[in-house]
Amino acid sequence: MQTTAVAAASKRGKASPLTDEQKILLFRNLMLAMALDRMMMRVIRAGRMVGFYHEGGIALAPGVAAGTFLRKEDILWPHYRAHGLAHMLAKGIDVKLYVAEHMGREAGCCKGRSSFHFSFPQDHVFGLSGNIGANFPMVVGYGFAAKYKKTDQVVMNCSGDGSYGEGRAHEALLISALWKLPVVFWLENNGMAQHSGEQDLFPGKEISVLAAGYGIPAMKVDGQDLFACAETALAAIAHTRSGKGPIFIECRTLRAQEHSVGNLNNEGPVKRDQKLMDEWKATRDPLKIAAARLIEEGLLTETVFTEWQAEADKQADAMDEFSEASPKAMPSVEELYTQVYAGKGN
């Protein structure tokens, strides 16, 4: 078992491989992702969203880290929580198209037809699914194609702890290891899978030990520490790009709110620990942790923090306004058959 605790590395300060510019970029990506997540929550609570939203809350640092260092041609399967917002924003999608899509507008990335079953093919995000575990067969295919075509593409495969109880996950680990496919298995473990707690789903001590059974190296990281996550992502991407095959990363975080909007009183048999959630929100907010680090390193001041925060909120509001200004998706009967696999029949 090659589990390495890397979270401590980021606290070594100078030993960090991240440049000052990279730290600022990561920080501002996280700030914008969290501002957008808040805006999306306002929109759905106001009844202006089509379909669901699954709040990211204080668990968006791993997503930002996973997306920030990918090249355009690298393939990203984002975790469905916050509908991949943090991952895709960091990879460079046009986020206003994501917002408009959720609001069922023609300006959306899939013309408002998809809710969160969309894609950004131009950015090599070929899909996102509400079917938990749907990523696994897909990323093996992407990885196989990348290797077969002799590219040095990396496949960033992000998903939650809930997906690793599925047979598909184990098949994907096995085949990726056997064929040395360039897949990063990026697990965002928030301790919950809808109504089930981790302890009800996994008999072992931690999920990352699964990787050892397939000979895949694994690393664990504190998911609240943006820079530790980013260092881990850099190392994982370098490992995979160099042809060494898959790698497994477990980011530890917490779902500090309900599963999705409207589920507050429907949390199933697992009683959530409100005190723990409040405590994490107060003391383990990844943006505050990263800000403290940047201030300590002389890269940020309280005043600049406030300015950037206001800017991020303004950007998020502008994307809401952009979406509102676009016509509601109202496909004609003829159009219903376009861009779907099913045909009209005989």
Ligand SMILES: Cc1ncc(C[n+]2csc(CCOP(=O)(O)OP(=O)(O)O)c2C)c(N)n1
């Ligand atoms: C195949 C399948 N089974 C069950 C569900 C219902 N479901 C939706 S989200 C979810 C939990 C996913 O947990 P996890 O992957 O840990 O992500 P998290 O919500 O914790 O971020 C489940 C079981 C589903 N969408 N797809």
Ligand SMILES: [Mg+2]
């Ligand atoms: Mg989970």
